[in-house]
Amino acid sequence: MSQSFILRNEERGHDLIKSDGSRSSYIAGHPDGFVTRASSFNFHEYQGGRPGFGTIRVFGDEVFHGAGCGYNMHPHHNFAICAFVFGGQLTHVNTAGEGMVDQLRAGDYYVFSAGSGGKHSELSITTEDMQAIYLWVMPEQLYLPPAYHRGHFDFRRRRNEIVMLVGDGDGALPIPQDLRVSRLIADRGRSFRYAPRTASHGAYVFVREGRIGCAGEELGYRDSMGLSGVAAVDIDILDDDSDILIVETIMIDEANIKTWESEHAGH
Template sequence: MKKIVHRAETRGTANFGWLTSRHTFSFGQYYNPERIHFGMLRVLNDDIVTGGAGFPTHPHDNMEIVSIPLKGALAHRDSTGTEKVINTGEVQIMSAGSGLTHSEYNASKEDDVNFLQIWVIPKEKDITPRYDQKEFEVSKRKNKIQTVVSPNDESALWINQDSWFALSNLDQDRSISYKPNKLGNGVYLFVLEGKVSIGGEELGKRDAIGITEINEFNISANENSEMLLIEVPMN
């Protein structure tokens, strides 16, 4: 097992008043030559947007973009004609493909929204842009792995990459194992809440670990914990 640990406090920071963002990888004005990407995982931003504010219409192409609200809701609109609200408990994916424009706003005028914005480099370029979202039952990730994004699982959201996203809520003193879906893939585990131990490392809230060269690994919860696992090709 090879591993790289990214502590929460080492992330880049951006504060625009209406937006506070923590960047795991180089993004915008934050640049760290040692933190450009983890395999095909290019962006993992932890964003808080104030009530009524958001990202005005802007373009994207050839990127798989996943949004996961952790608190609150997002109002989405794009050039495919999609206009949706993404609530906590739902996951959104957008294949920018050959190019589209979209906007993302806090659906509330008063309360903050906290969401993860994640970019994965696509497998095929210039596909037709597409959008999808889905609600996932929290009970189905209790002390187990719940796949929410996959290239080959009809119960999950489809992604244009050999990449799998999973959520897991582990009770204190419980353990679980994760086996990559594809040989050679790496797994980037991001702790949403709680404390877990992996490969001799204890990780707290918003800490992360990138794991490569593994067939399987164990995760142990030192307290009630919530995690996001992102499995991606490394090249």
């Protein structure tokens, strides 16, 4: 049975978080700096208009405003976290393996699988605002060893094609879940079809820039749509330079999700 929903940009959770008071231990930077966050789903302090979709718990675009702004070192466990950078520079310090310091710019992205436990810090240390989309995914197996992988999307060479960034495709970054993240930058008048792997998989389609027709509905800037139980998702590009992210996820029982969330409230 097919199911779908549309989430308009204005229906998402929109937050401005300053580095002051009790938040200063988590939000890095001068008190004049701040993080803006627009969240598609409702997970603890990540507020949005609806619960998660499949294994997705968090999907939000964030901007770090001000040099030194971001998140101080903090722990995670049993989460796979992805960040896709679209502007500025993200300095990412993490403890996976022997630990590393990574610097990511537009087109770069990472998968940090916290597994049995890991810490990381994410900072914008330049004066340019850092823009990224964050995706948090429930892992398929708990307490795996922490791991970190990073990649780059070359929008000049991979235009007008659906490119898998995360998942089990050639050149994609691995993630401990039945999930794939693809990106499409396309020109007006083009049409594409995305086919989920099985009827048990759903697709979350997010319009970062531009305007598209998706499954017979028009989606604009920061609008999104979730579909499950469909054989394919048809996407028509209505504006030049439209930039779309597609997250394909196995659909899981909502009761299992609630049990998992109550056991992992500290994420």
